[in-house]
Each structure stands twice: as C-alpha cells, then as structure tokens.
Amino acid sequence: MAESDLTWLSLLVFLPAICAAGLLVLPSRWPELLRWWATFGAAGTLALSLCVVVGYYNLLDQHLDANGMPRHSVRTRLDSRADKAASDAAQPIPKKLDPNDWIARRAWIAPFNVQFALGADGLSLPLVVLTALVTLLAIVASWKIEDGVRGYLALLLLLETGVIGAFLALDFFLFYVSYELMLLPMYVLIGLWGGNNRKYAALKFVVYTLLGGVCLLVAMIALYSVNARDFVDQAEVNQRAADVQKKQPNLKPEEAAEQVEVHTFDFVTLSKVGRAVSLVLSGQEERLAVKTATVEVPGPSDEAKQVRLFAPGVDRDAALARLKTQPVCTKRFQYLVFVLLFLGFAVKVPIVPLHSWLPDAHFEAPTPVSMILAGVLLKLGGYGLVRVAFPVCPWAASELAWWIGLIGVIGIVYGALVAMGQTDFKKLLAYSSVSHMGFVVLGLASWGSAANAQYWQWGVSGAMFQMVAHGITASALFFIVGVVYDRAHHRDLNRFGGLKEPMPFYAGLSAILFFASMGLPGLCGFVGEFCVFLAAWNFSPGLAVPAVLSVVLTAAYLLWTWQRVYLGTNPATKDFPELTPREAVCLVPFVLLAIALGIAPSLLLFNWMEPSVAGWIENLAPLKP
Structure with a gap:
C-alpha cells in the first residue's frame, strides 16, 4: 500500500494536469462546461494544498513550547525527515516508510539515481497554497475569454502542475523538469492570447528563460559529478560494493567498497556536501564530524563547534581525504556553480539587468496570465535561491x-x-x-x-x-x-x-x-x-x-x-x-x-x-x- 503522504503530494502536483487532460476530452462547443470544469479542478487543488498544510501542521504540533505554539525541532526539519526516509528505504530489508513525514521518494530513472522525490515544509507550502489560490482566481478572471477556451484553460492548469512540482521537488532533475515545464504554457498563453506585440514578448520571455535554464542545467550536471558516498546511508554503499564484488570476484571487500561512487541529484545530500566543503575551504575542517545516528537530537554534552555531516559508520579521515581530492572542494568549482545557479534563478526573480523580459511580458499578456506571472512565477526565482543555490554552495554564497x-x-x-x-x-x-x-x-x-x-x-x-x-x-x-x-x-x-x-x-x-x-x-x-x-x-x-x-x-x-x-x-x-x-x-x-x-x-x-x-x-x- 502506498504511503498516504505520497498519495497526497502526488495528487497535489498532478490534479491540475489531470483536469487539463479532461478539458481536451470535453466538447469545445460547451464553453461554460469547460470553465466550470477548470474552476472545480483549480478549487480541488487549493483544497488539497490546505489538507497538506493541516497534515504538516500536525507534524509540527507534536513539538510544542510552553505556550502551546509549534516550535523548531530537529525531527521536523525537512533535511532530517528526508535523511530518515532515505535511510529506511536503503536498509537490506527496507523499513516501513512513515506515511506522515510528508516526504515521498520513489525510484524514477534508476541508472542515473533520479528519484521522484517530493517533500513539504514551511518554505514550500506557503508558496504552494499561494499558487493554488492565484490560479483559481485567475481562472475565475478568465471567464470572459471567448477564443480557444479549452486550450487556454488547459494551459493554465498545466502551468499550475509545473509550478507546484517545482515547489515540492527534492530532486534536482525533477525540479528542473518542472521548472522547464512552465516554459511552453506561458509562451503559448502570451503568444496566442496576448496583445498586438505578443509574439515579440513571448519570444523574449522564452529566450531569457532558456538562458537561465541552461545555467541551471550546467550546474546540475556539475553537481551530479560529485561523489557523495560518505554523505548517504552506508547501507546503500555496502549494497553497491556487493554488486561490484559480484562482477569482480577477485576483489577484496574493502577494495570493492573503495570503487563505489554515489552520484545524486538529491538536494539534501548535495547540501551536506556543500556544507562540508564550506568548512574545508574556510579552514575549519577540524569541525567536520561523523553522525552517531541518522537523525541526531543535540544534547547538552554535544560539542557546539562540531558539524556532523558524514553518515553514521563512515571513517572520518578517509571521507575527508576523498572529499578534498574532488573538484567540488575547490574555490573555482564553488564560485562557478553558485554563479550559474544564481544567474539561472535571477532571470525568474527577476534581478537587474536580467529583468527586461518582464515589462514586455506583462504589457502583452492577458490579465489572468499577468496575475499568475507576478503572483507565482517570480517566486520560483526566490525559492530556487533558498532551496538550491544557498544550501548547495554556501561557501560561495557567504563570500x-x-x-x-x-x-x-x-x-x-x-x-x-x-x-x-x-x-x-x-x-x-x-x-x-x-x-x-x-x-x-x-x-x-x-x-x-x-x-x-x-x-x-x-x-x-x-x-x-x-x-x-x-x-x-x-x-x-x-x-x-x-x-x-x-x-x-x-x-x-x-x-x-x-x-x-x-x-x-x-x-x-x-x-x-x-x-x-x-x-x-x-x-x-x-x-x-x-x-x-x-x-x-x-x-x-x-x-x-x-x-x-x-x-x-x-x-x-x-x-x-x-x-x-x-x-x-x-x-x-x-x-x-x-x-x-x-x-x-x-x-x-x-x-x-x-x-x-x-x-x-x-x-x-x-x-x-x-x-x-x-x-x-x-x-x-x-x-x-
């Protein structure tokens, strides 16, 4: 039986796309039916987002302060929940996954370790609810659209799926796919339903967005080259070492283990690598330590200066040596990847001087499309900085x-x-x-x-x-x-x-x-x-x-x-x-x-x-x- 949170999060992402597909089946000669279908689909997405908010709030509610207010707890942090979920799934006999942790992971493209990974926290959920609300009201505002009603409404709903998918994604590849999915609907919405100069505005939007997307793609490929074996659950490393030994029986277990490399698109793992690199490059490598448990709860005896990033069971000295020999542990790599990430998201914020597409797009776009563009799409740039750029390359961000x-x-x-x-x-x-x-x-x-x-x-x-x-x-x-x-x-x-x-x-x-x-x-x-x-x-x-x-x-x-x-x-x-x-x-x-x-x-x-x-x-x- 699937985890309940996997069901909820997947429905939240794909319900608008399902409703968009339904529009393509309904007869175009009944525009009122098309409008009501799209409205109820967007309203259902808003209702689902509020249900997820309640579920997440219940998670926080397990940890209350003296006044009964939700407070920060290590166990409720997204990275801790993601680590626990990944560890449970990596065991030789996988543990039953928690249906109430609001983290969902499933293998997607196994050869490249791409996962369908979704997660909800206080950074993403406000923007998800905002997206659902603005889309619903934009569809209500679109009731006066007369030409191409079916295609117009289907594109709005498909756009909503891309935005919500990007806000909930924990895997860089999934994030990138969702991020780029928004390009086509917005291009068509401006190019077909816009003003007199709509073709120019739509083309300008696409060119700027594609340039930002290329920067993100290069950064993603560079990050995927990182060997993150010392930051993931060691059950996964051991399993891969066993697979290597099956192919090369003459190897000793320790030699097989040494050949294992783990490449990932996971934001949480890449963030741990980035934080470890930051300590090394700032001359604080002595603070790097190994976790004693998958999710550690700091106690009064813990060393305040220690930063525990290596996975439990890892040899610290060997892990540090492996990290320092990789290109990721160089200033050039950190600067390059951070600048690429920053530029990729700067286009969406938009940041001067990469902003000139925005006035033209707004000027030509229909009112409901401008509502979504200003209310939702611009937030993807800021969210990308928070979720990706700063955590993955903290040393460069600090510098x-x-x-x-x-x-x-x-x-x-x-x-x-x-x-x-x-x-x-x-x-x-x-x-x-x-x-x-x-x-x-x-x-x-x-x-x-x-x-x-x-x-x-x-x-x-x-x-x-x-x-x-x-x-x-x-x-x-x-x-x-x-x-x-x-x-x-x-x-x-x-x-x-x-x-x-x-x-x-x-x-x-x-x-x-x-x-x-x-x-x-x-x-x-x-x-x-x-x-x-x-x-x-x-x-x-x-x-x-x-x-x-x-x-x-x-x-x-x-x-x-x-x-x-x-x-x-x-x-x-x-x-x-x-x-x-x-x-x-x-x-x-x-x-x-x-x-x-x-x-x-x-x-x-x-x-x-x-x-x-x-x-x-x-x-x-x-x-x-």
Missing part, C-alpha cells in the same frame, strides 16, 4: 553575500525609479515587482555568523514573507488593471481619473491593495520589508540605508498612481459600472488576506514558516567563522 545584497538594493531602487516614470498602468506594476522582489534578494544575502544568526533568520523570514505578500498584492493589482481596462480599453494613466465616483467599492478595495504594496503598517507588505530592514542593517548599514529610503520612492509612485486613477473628475469615466459579482469574487479574497497577514503575521510567519527557516539557518549560519 559573495555583500555583492548579492548590492544587486538586491540596485533592483529595489532601480525598479522604483523606473516605475515612477511609467504612464502605462501594467508597466508601472511590472517595474514595481522588480523593486519588491529586490527585498527578497537582500534578505537572503544578509548572512550572519552563528553569533548573529538571529538577524539573518529575520532576513530569511522576511524574504519568504515578502514573496507571499507580493504574490497577493501583485496578483490583485494586475487584476485591478484588468477591471479598468475592460471598461476604458486602455491603460494610460494620464487618461484615467475620477473612478472613485462611479466605482466607490472598487476604489476602496484598490486603496487597501495599493497601501499594502506600499508597505503600510497593518497590511501584509510591511512585515516582510521590516524584517529585511532589520537584517540588512545588522549585515551592512551601507546596503540598508538605500533600501530603507526606497520606501519613499515606492510611496511616491503608488500614491501618485492612485491619485491619477481614482481622484478628481473625468467625463470619460463617469459612467463606468461598479464591480460585477465575478470581479468582486476575484478581488475580495486578496484584500482579506492582505489585511489578515498584516494584522496577524503569526498566521503564516511564526506558526509554520518559522520552524523551517530556523532549521535552514541552523544548517548554514555555523559555517561562517
């Missing part, structure tokens, strides 16, 4: 942290300045996204040593919260543009004005979302930026000052935009109808979330995101001398 922070600050200031000069509503929001995502990069880059780990934890927590908050506000603001475009048939800010009179409910909801995007206290945009500011100031006041001052620029262009669109009088807009019920259904959930996460950020940040961030910090902060 380049200040420069990464500088890139984030440049994006923040540049995006705000260019947004201020825009007259097209959509392009203004596109450059605003460039600015807001710069806070994600700055928060991750605010690397602190173990002594100052609390500040870096605030920065990473702020970056994760900022991704969710921006996903909510950006999706809603692009929908707001779509609402007024349906009535005015243009997006020129200088031709708007006076919308508050004929559309007061619309204007009020828009004001809340504008203020949330601006970072007003009490709304969702403030929490993440505030945490990033605290971390950046401790890391480098020189980077923090321009980031803080950019708040003034953000307030300036957003308030000026709101005034130009909603205040005053304008004969051209005085007869515009108020929000329809369908439009209100799309907009009100975003407004409620913007308020709820601003007033009670613990709903997301401290209850079930913070434990995973704490585990992430505990892995990386001690590596810095």
